[in-house]
Amino acid sequence: MGSREEIVAAAAKVMREQGYAHATTKVIAQTAGYSEAMLYKHFRDKTDLFLSVMAEELPALDSTLAELTADPGQAALRDNLVRVARLGLAFYLDGFPIAVSVFSSRELLRSHRERLGGHGPRRPLNGVAAYLRAEQALGRIKPDTDAEAAAALLLGACFQQAFLSTFEESEPADLAGRIADTLLAGL
Template sequence: MTHEGHVETEALTGGARTRARVLDAAARLIGTVGIVRATTKEIAREAGCSEAALYKHFRDKEEIFVRVLRERAPRLAAAVAELPGRAGEDTVREQLEAVVRIAVPFYRRSFPMAGSLFASPDLLAAHRRKLGDAGPHHVSSHLADYLRAEQRLGRVSSTIDPDAAAMLLIGACFHRAFLELFYADEAPDGALRPAGAEEFAAGTVRALLDGVLAPGA
């Protein structure tokens, strides 16, 4: 799997290849026509397989949606879940910039799919039940746990609220992804500041750390 969550289906065989084709097809359809119109029939047609073959790998459309988010988008949840165990490694700045570089593409990829889901209360409720406790709140909570671990090491100021700082960083990534999608290639001058992805990551983390880094850290 590449950084953007794309799977090279040509390298797969048999059932694994069919499963990958279904997920690729679902991601394309959900991002273009929306999750409500992306029926299992349409997904199977787009994937070049039968509905029966589709159901050999997935129970229903909701499971396909969950797997698309988990396997066809940059792996934000996995990346932040590992952070608390890496406290003390590298610098806080480097760790947080890495989160930003994953989070913005993740939200940019997820918005079209999630937007369709929010348009259907029944599908949203079904998706929420399938996630159980593995909901999107874990992204900020794992990041907050990492900041707490760095506080204990004296590398982050003891006066800051780790939960608030985590929400600030993730919120900035979420908004950046929204702006990039909204404007596409037609953003007016100054709409995206900083303009580049690397500059955004560095600038956002720098703005946050000016308020949380302990002196000399």
């Protein structure tokens, strides 16, 4: 593993333990066993590092959604929805402790939102909606289905379960099949 990968792994660890707001680049670099200068050799700032953590250390929701959107018919619709729900649950469960501290102050949230651009929390919703529209094009989902609302229902359920599990310090229930089945009934 190279220095960049070690820094990203250390950032994920520190951000999970301390939250984004309290994770400093100095502590992240120390945890990785490198200097802050080495960290800045690979990353512009903490937000750049946060984006790398979200893309590289959390379950691959973006790449899976891109794959399913490109070839939605590769598996049964239910299997695809269960897969998306499982990844959504894992993504939010892993990401929640990292991202929640961004909401600790309005200034931090505003600054973070400006830096994220198109990489914000709407991105998974857009990805699920795009996948559902691809399923509509195949005729596997009713043509009048609101893909954005269906995506919000699916990921909203995943987010809520991750929130509860994080709050209660409990293992999340395996709801992926039930979430997919309930959504599928309306599609």
